[in-house]
Amino acid sequence: MLNPQLLRSDLEATAEKLAHRGYPLDIEKWQQLETSRKAIQIETEALQNKRTTISKSIGQAKAKGEDIQPLLDEVAQIGETLEHSKSQLKDILLQMEQVTLYTPNLADESVPLGKDEADNVEVRVCGIPKVFDFEVKNHVQLGEKQLGLDAESAANLSGSRFTLLTGEVAQMHRALSQFMLDMHTQKHGYKEFYVPYMVNAQTMQGSGQLPKFADDAFITEDDRYLIPTAEVPLTNLVADSIIEEQDLPIKMTAHTPCFRREAGSYGKDTKGMIRQHQFDKVEMVQIVHPENSFQALEEMTSHAEAILQALDLPYKVIVLCTGDMGFSATKTYDLEVWVPGENTYREISSCSNCTDFQARRMQARFRSPDVKKPQLVHTLNGSGLAVGRTLIAVMENHQNTDGSISVPPALQPYMGGKTQIN
RNA sequence: GGUGAGGUGGCUGAGUGGUUGAAGGCGCACGCCUGGAAAGUGUGUAUACGUUAAUAGCGUAUCGAGGGUUCGAAUCCCUCUCUCACCGCCA
Numbered sequence: 001m002l003n004p005q006l007l008r009s010d011l012e013a014t015a016e017k018l019a020h021r022g023y024p025l026d027i028e029k030w031q032q033l034e035t036s037r038k039a040i041q042i043e044t045e046a047l048q049n050k051r052t053t054i055s056k057s058i059g060q061a062k063a064k065g066e067d068i069q070p071l072l073d074e075v076a077q078i079g080e081t082l083e084h085s086k087s088q089l090k091d092i093l094l095q096m097e098q099v100t101l102y103t104p105n106l107a108d109e110s111v112p113l114g115k116d117e118a119d120n121v122e123v124r125v126c127g128i129p130k131v132f133d134f135e136v137k138n139h140v141q142l143g144e145k146q147l148g149l150d151a152e153s154a155a156n157l158s159g160s161r162f163t164l165l166t167g168e169v170a171q172m173h174r175a176l177s178q179f180m181l182d183m184h185t186q187k188h189g190y191k192e193f194y195v196p197y198m199v200n201a202q203t204m205q206g207s208g209q210l211p212k213f214a215d216d217a218f219i220t221e222d223d224r225y226l227i228p229t230a231e232v233p234l235t236n237l238v239a240d241s242i243i244e245e246q247d248l249p250i251k252m253t254a255h256t257p258c259f260r261r262e263a264g265s266y267g268k269d270t271k272g273m274i275r276q277h278q279f280d281k282v283e284m285v286q287i288v289h290p291e292n293s294f295q296a297l298e299e300m301t302s303h304a305e306a307i308l309q310a311l312d313l314p315y316k317v318i319v320l321c322t323g324d325m326g327f328s329a330t331k332t333y334d335l336e337v338w339v340p341g342e343n344t345y346r347e348i349s350s351c352s353n354c355t356d357f358q359a360r361r362m363q364a365r366f367r368s369p370d371v372k373k374p375q376l377v378h379t380l381n382g383s384g385l386a387v388g389r390t391l392i393a394v395m396e397n398h399q400n401t402d403g404s405i406s407v408p409p410a411l412q413p414y415m416g417g418k419t420q421i422n
Numbered sequence: 423g424g425u426g427a428g429g430u431g432g433c434u435g436a437g438u439g440g441u442u443g444a445a446g447g448c449g450c451a452c453g454c455c456u457g458g459a460a461a462g463u464g465u466g467u468a469u470a471c472g473u474u475a476a477u478a479g480c481g482u483a484u485c486g487a488g489g490g491u492u493c494g495a496a497u498c499c500c501u502c503u504c505u506c507a508c509c510g511c512c513a
Contacts, residue, residue, distance in 0.1 A: 004471095041472060045482045052441095052482095055494040059440030068493085075493045242432090242469090363470080373477050374469080 001100050001360040008034065017106045020113055020322040025103070033096050040089045047082040051075055101205070102212050105357040107322040108294070108331040114321025120334070121321065126305065127314030129338045134401045138341025139392040140272045142399055143169060146422065149273070161262060163273040163388070168421035172394065172407070173280070175414035177255045177387045180282040180307055184384055188303045190253035190284060195233035197256060198224040203236045206362040208328035208354075215263045218277075226259035230283035231381040238287050239362035242374045248366055249296065250287040253384065255280065273388050274346065280387035286380040287364070290356065293378035294331070297353040301333045304349040304384040310410040313393050314338040316345055328354045335385070337393045348389045351382030 006014045007030065015025040054075045061068045112121045143149025148166030155162065165173050184190040204210040204225050209217060209232060218226040227233060234252045243250070258281050269275035284303060288296045301317065308315045320332040329352035336345035356376040359365070365374035398406040404422035407415055415421075 038472085041482085045472070048483090049481060051493075055492095056441050058493055062440075072493055079493080365469095371477075 001357060002103055002106065003356070003360070004100070006106075007100075014106070018103065021104050021107060021325065022115070022323050023104050025099075030096075030099065033092055033099075037089070037092045037096065040085060040092060044082070044085040044089050047078055047085060051078050051082060054078075104325075104327045105330050105354060107325060108353070108355075110319075111325070111331050112319065112321045113323075115323040116321075117324045119321040120318045120324055123317040123319050123333065125314075125316040126309070127312070127338070129314045129340065130397060132340065132399075136340045136396065137399060137403065138272065138339075139395045141341070142395050142403060142405070147395075147403070147405070151272075158277075160270065161275065161277040163276060165391075168415075168418070169391070169395075171415060172411070172421060173387060173391050175411055176390050176394070177280055177282055179310075179411055179414050180384060180387070180390075181253060181255055183307060183310065184253040184282070184284060184303060188251075188284075188306070190251040190303075193230075193234060193237075193252050193254040195227075195230060195254050195256060197227050197259075199227055199232055199236070200224055203232060203239070206236045206239050207232050207358050208326075208361065212327065216261050218259050218261060227256060228260050229258050229281060229381075229383075230254040230256040231285055234283060234285040235287075235358055235379050235381060236362060238359075238364040238377065238379075241364060243287070243364075243366040243377065245289065245366050245368040248287065248289045248377065249292065252285045252287075253282060255282045255387075257281075273392060276388060279389075282384050282387065284351075284382045284384045288378050288380065289366070290375065290378045293353050293355060293380060296378075296380055297331060297333070297351060300380055300382045300384075301335070301351045304335055304351055304382055307385050307390070308335065308337060308348070311390070311394060311408045313390075313397055315348070326350070326352060328352070328357050330355045330357065337389065339393060339396055340399075341396045346389065346393075348393065349383040349385045352380060354379045354381070 002014070011027060011030065015027050018025050054071055058068050058071050058075070061071060112119060114120065139149065140151070144151075148164075148169040150164040150166060154164040157164070181192060185192050198220060201210055201223065204217065209225075209228060217228055220226070233256075234254055237252070238250070258279055260277060262275060262277060265275060273279070284300055286296050286300060305315070305317070315335050315337045318334050318336060320329075320334060325332050332350060332352040334347050335349035335351075337348040338344075339346045355378050358379045359376040364377050364379070366377050367374045394408065394411075395405050398408060400406060400420075402422070404420050406420055407418050412419060
């Protein structure tokens with residue numbers, strides 16, 4: 001949620017910034033709502049005050065044995081007006097909430113203006129794609145023979161957009177997530193978490209997945225949601241809480257499966273395991289002091305990069321333009337890994353600073369000794385990394401002429417010392 | 423799934439219809455006391471929203487959540503939810 005003050009004191013500039021994000025705000029309607037809200041809220045509270053005051057004096061009069069009938073008559077008149085006023089206010093607040101809950105975060109000044117992914121800006125390129133002296137295979141081709149990547153069986157079990165891994169490929173998939181977790185906990189200072197894979201609606205709303213993106217998530221019969229990312233449970237751990245300033249930053253990591261409907265992406269990435277209904281991801285989340293969030297974003301991005309570097313995978317870092325950023329983000333870096341089989345870079349991580357947007361929805365605050373009032377924290381999240389896509393990248397980048405795959409040295413300890421799978 | 427007992431402020435713990443946002447205690451903050459500390463003692467100590475230049479006042483809301491009864495609800499009624507205990511089932 002945006003700071004409601006912005007929509008009052010700086011409506012036009014805010015609307016313009018929202019327009020950059022592809023979100024049209026109906027200024028006139030909003031102003032109308034705001035004007036009536038103010039009038040009706042003041043009226044309602046005044047009436048309520050009057051009623052409370054009279055009710056209290058009824059109590060006192062009764063205690064003294066006085067006649068309370070005149071007071072009862074007086075308060076009876078308030079009743080109806082108050083009911084009316086209350087329901088009007090409720091209605092207006094509901095309408096305003098519908099607007100605020102659906103309004104995205106504002107982009108940071110440093111974010112390039114743009115409409116869609118074509119306007120994203122490359123920040124740096126790291127590593128050089130290997131030159132192969134044979135015809136490179138993509139991961140589907142690599143996996144379908146002796147290596148264990150079985151789309152057909154998965155389709156028989158579950159339908160499209162699922163993958164079945166077997167043997168050494170399955171082992172490598174497991175090894176990757178272990179490796180990533182160890183890196184983040186041992187070298188980058190994150191605490192490891194094991195979290196629920198199903199959460200309630202309130203939790204989904206806290207981090208911004210609901211109400212706007214309800215169609216993207218799987219919902220269970222008892223109204224729980226399968227997490228689309230560990231960001232959801234991790235970030236919401238600080239919901240409705242007041243943290244001591246000295247306890248910031250809080251750095252958390254978790255390895256979980258992620259579940260996404262992928263509604264609206266029919267026909268996109270249907271081959272292979274790029275876009276799946278279920279995929280594993282190691283997620284990083286930071287809860288930080290507002291002054292430090294942009295620095296934390298740089299650090300978190302470098303933590304994700306460290307994994308790619310350790311696995312000897314070429315990648316580039318791009319900053320998403322205003323039109324391509326996610327709902328809750330104020331600035332996002334995407335990491336794109338080199339995928340030789342497609343002769344292109346593909347997204348493998350997304351690191352975002354959400355500033356106080358999620359914190360306001362969740363009421364996640366901290367208390368500083370110098371400031372009396374609790375202040376909103378800033379939240380960040382980043383993939384470190386998407387495990388399935390990392391597996392693809394390792395397979396394709398470290399493939400050999402004979403179709404075998406070299407295990408990157410950093411990963412070998414996690415695979416019983418194996419240097420190659422075939 | 424069944425039965426029972428419960429959810430009150432940072433914590434603990436009173437409170438079954440009337441100045442109760444909420445006693446007492448602990449903790450915390452500031453002061454007094456002290457050579458210094460402890461003990462003792464005094465004062466203060468929730469959050470959100472609105473109004474406002476204001477983190478000053480003032481107002482509204484909040485005792486798990488949502489409804490209801492009432493002039494008035496932490497207190498009465500209904501629904502949901504979570505916790506605990508026992509039974510059943512189960513990795």
